[in-house]
Amino acid sequence: QVYLQESGPGLVKPSEALSLTCTVSGGSVRSYYWSWIRQSPGKGLEWIGYIHNSGSINYSPSVKSRVIMFLDTSKNQFSLNLTSVTAADTAIYYCARVVGAVPAANFDYWGQGHLVTVSS
Amino acid sequence: DIQMTQSPSSLSASVGDRVTISCRASQFVSGYVNWYQQTPGKVPKLLIFAASNLQSGGPSRFSGSGSGSDFALTITNLQPEDFATYYCQQSYSTPWTFGQGTKVEI
Numbered sequence: 001q002v003y004l005q006e007s008g009p010g011l012v013k014p015s016e017a018l019s020l021t022c023t024v025s026g027g028s029v030r031s032y033y034w035s036w037i038r039q040s041p042g043k044g045l046e047w048i049g050y051i052h053n054s055g056s057i058n059y060s061p062s063v064k065s066r067v068i069m070f071l072d073t074s075k076n077q078f079s080l081n082l083t084s085v086t087a088a089d090t091a092i093y094y095c096a097r098v099v100g101a102v103p104a105a106n107f108d109y110w111g112q113g114h115l116v117t118v119s120s
Numbered sequence: 121d122i123q124m125t126q127s128p129s130s131l132s133a134s135v136g137d138r139v140t141i142s143c144r145a146s147q148f149v150s151g152y153v154n155w156y157q158q159t160p161g162k163v164p165k166l167l168i169f170a171a172s173n174l175q176s177g178g179p180s181r182f183s184g185s186g187s188g189s190d191f192a193l194t195i196t197n198l199q200p201e202d203f204a205t206y207y208c209q210q211s212y213s214t215p216w217t218f219g220q221g222t223k224v225e226i
Binding site for chain 1: 121150152154156163164165166169170175207209211212213214215216217218219220221
């Protein structure tokens with residue numbers, strides 16, 4: 001069984017950076033693609049991007065200019081950094097494992113979700 | 121971006137009913153559509169992948185169909201635990217996108 005757990009601050013000030021980490025257990029981040037997905041009342045589920053140990057990275061155009069994802073194989077973690085946040089970035093952030101060869105990909109394991117509120 | 125439009129946005133049903141949720145893609149997505157179930161306060165859970173494949177452990181009352189740009193999720197013999205919100209999602213091209221959700225209510 002694979003478990004994912006998000007961690008990071010729950011409150012971020014506008015214009016600052018949001019940083020989240022997903023710790024994976026029961027599997028290695030060296031395998032599979034790994035994604036971040038967020039959910040806000042106004043926009044539903046939104047895919048943010050994916051990362052693979054091969055160096056393959058793909059970001060959604062909606063955040064591409066503000067986002068960086070990276071993998072730490074020594075800690076079996078992957079992380080999200082989103083800069084210049086606004087209230088529109090307030091959401092529950094999920095990390096998820098991507099299974100299947102693109103384009104036949106899906107999210108089979110999800111973290112519990114981490115609420116991030118952007119407010120001064 | 122490929123838009124995924126679900127219909128209806130919500131529906132009311134009873135235990136034992138058969139329910140069908142539609143999902144239409146704004147462009148051709150072949151068979152690369154997945155379906156997720158989310159109960160209130162819980163994490164989305166993969167139900168169907170690649171349009172019609174039941175995820176391991178998923179109840180057989182769930183089935184998916186469709187190809188091209190029109191897809192459907194059908195629940196036969198609706199159970200109390202099935203009252204939830206269902207999302208379709210395309211993985212044909214990035215950015216991967218989700219439908220707005222269909223809430224199945226009692």
